[in-house]
Amino acid sequence: MRDDRIVRLDDLQIDLGRQQVERAGVQLALGGLSFRLLAYLLGQGDRVVGFDELIEAVWAPAVVGEETVTQRVKLLRQALGDDGRRPRYIRSVRGQGYQLCATPRVVAAESQVVSSRSWKAWTRWMPALVGLLVIAFAGILASSRRDAVRAPVTRPGAAASPAGETELQRARYYARIGQDANNERAIALFETVLSTRPENVDARLGLSRALSARMCLYNRGAGSIERAESLARAVLERDADNSAAHDALAYAYDCRGLIDSAIAEYERAVALEPVARFDSRASVAYLYMVKGRLADALxxxxxxxxxxxxxxFYDIQVARNLELLGFVAEAERRYAQSFRLYPDSVYSNAAWPRCLYLQGRLAEAEAALDQALQRPLHPELQILRGELALLRGERNAAHAAFAQAHALRPGTSWPDTLVHLYVDGGPDQDWMAAQATRIRAAIAAGERAPDMFIELGMLELGRGRREAALDALDAAIAAGFTDRAYLQISPLFHELAGEPRMAAAIDRIGQQVARERERVLAADWLPPDLLSAVRASP
Structure with a gap:
């Protein structure tokens, strides 16, 4: 039986029976498979719909892979006039599938809008139909879809891909869509290519980046970083002007916290290919921010x-840039939106509660943190959890949280220092002195990341050396540290709150940020929408 209901999605009117879509009375060119895809998404309300479910509901019994779904969604967006970068109708949920940006509404004959519950009720036939299709083709789908995911379907008459090329394409695909499991699939596929083609440059560099991401994004495989560096260096030994290799090496440095070395490699990649290496440009923009070059970063x-x-991570990066410049309202809006739209992003999950924390909105920060801890984890979440515990006077709970941060990223120094600082019974003074010596040696070797000086300041405080701690904070500011709100709110530095030197240090940050902010507001490169947003942001 034909369904003759009319559905509203934002400003679209969709006639399911006639398979027509209109906007402001103008019919859009949409039909066939694209309309079936849209109709199925409408039937699911605003929930996230996975790739496998879409394949079964829209394409079955045909055997297709995720890339086919992605391309069809792209065509549907084009027909609707939607922008995947700023979606109005259909958004991508990384590693999961797709979701409508608004809840669809059924328009009744009396022009009344029914409730979402009624909408779900009338669409109950759809899962039943899908179930029949699944049963009818269960044997075919069970065997063939697994093969379809492993390799794209070759069109009749098309030339076969060279050996290993299919694996390389799939490896790139899984690396691009993100999430831990997909990154591991990418690593396995890159390894497969290299087992038969050990000199393949694309596979070497793809594996290098995936190994770095294993630690940097997914908190495991600390030993992978050394191999990531080695793979990139091996390519550069043969081709010193390979921009992708410089980018991969920079990413490995970046994940290890070697900021200056990472900046140099990212800049080299951009210099070699100014247009193509927009990814390197994005990465170095973030590191400019870390070093206090806020206007350059923006x-x-x-x-x-x-x-x-x-x-x-572009939207989160811009939000952090604006936050450090003091455009807090606009930064908060972007953080909140990203936290809502991208629950699988470790950086979105860490950024939103931290934004609230830095504003002193501690109850809201706690609530956001509780929600974020149910999602993919980042060590910063546990560090924030520990700092909030310290503000409540719960030292043991803080130590436990810092220990979890260290377990997530055992190869990094900051969580390790926090664990030793807040251990039951007080810090081990010998360990603290040795750690301070290690950091000073790294600084003397040329690494001057602001966070290294901040960590050194914490160690000196733990050793009871207040003047040395203040010296370290001064050095952090000279190296580009601009997060004034953190020094004011974090319990890690409350001991220095009454020190005149601490007040002077915070004032210096304010003066530096004001200079950067003036550069931004006077710039001719700021687009009108962003200019109006920052001017309206207190």
């Missing part, structure tokens, strides 16, 4: 805005 972010759809 300019770089603005220049690559057209590529935001290809940059997984």
């Amino acid at each position: 300019q770089a972010n603005v220049e690559i805005a057209d590529h935001r759809g290809d940059l997984r």
Whole structure:
């Protein structure tokens, strides 16, 4: 029986019976498979619909892979006039599938809008139909879909791909869509290619980045970083001007916290291919921010805005840039939106509760943190949890949280220092002195990341050396540290709150940020929408 209901999605009117879509009375060119895809998404309300479910509901009994779904969604968006980078109708949920940006509404004959519960009720036939299809083709789908995921279907008459090329394409695909399991699939596929083609440059560099991401994004495989560096260096030994190799080496340095070395390699990659290496430009923009070059960072972010759809963490990066510049309201809006739309992003999950924390909105930060802890984890979440515990006077709970952060990222120094600082019975003074010596040696060797000086300041405080701690904070500011709100709110530095030198240090940060902010507001590269947003942000 034909369904003759009319559905509203934002400003679209969809006639399911006639398979027509209109906007403001103008019919859009949409039909066939694209309309079936849209109709199924409408039937699911605003929930996230996975790839496998879409394949079964829209394509079965045909055997297709996730890339086919992705391409069809792209065509559907084009027909609707939707922008995947700023979606209005259909958004991508990384590693999961797709979701409508608004709840669809059924328009009744009396022009009344029925409730979402009624909408779900009338669509109950759809899962039943899907169930019949699944039963009818269960034997075919069970065997063939697994093969379809492993390799794309070759069109009749098409030339076969060279040996290993299919695995390389799939490896890139899984690396691009993100999430821990997909990254591991990418690593396995890159390894498969290299087992038969050990000199393949694309596979070497793809594996290098995936190994770095294993630690940097997914908190495991600390030993993978050494191999990631080695793979990138091996390519550079043969081709010193390979921009992708410089980018991969930079990413490995970045994940290890070697900021200056990472900046140099990212800049080299951009210099070799100024247009193509927008990913390197995005990464170095973030590190400019870390080093206090806030206006330079924002300019770089603005220049690559057209590529935001290809940059997984772009929106969070811009939000942090604006936050450090003091445009807090606009930064908060972006953080909140990203936290809502991208629950699988470790950086979105960490950024939103931290934003609330830095504003002193502790109850809201706790609530957001509780929600974030149910999602993919980042060590910063546990560190924030520990700092909030310290503000409540719960030292043991803080130590437990810091220990979990260290377990997530055992190869990094900051969580290790926090664990030793807040251990029951007080810090081990010999360990603290040795750790301070290690950090000073790294600084003397040329690494001057601001966070290294901040960590050194914490160690000196733990050793009871207040003046040395203040010296370290002064050095952090000279190296580019600009997060004034953190020094004011964090319990890690409350002991210095009454020190005149601490007040002077915070004032210096304010003066530096004011200079950067003036550069931004006077710039001719700021787009009108962002300019109006920052001017309206207190």
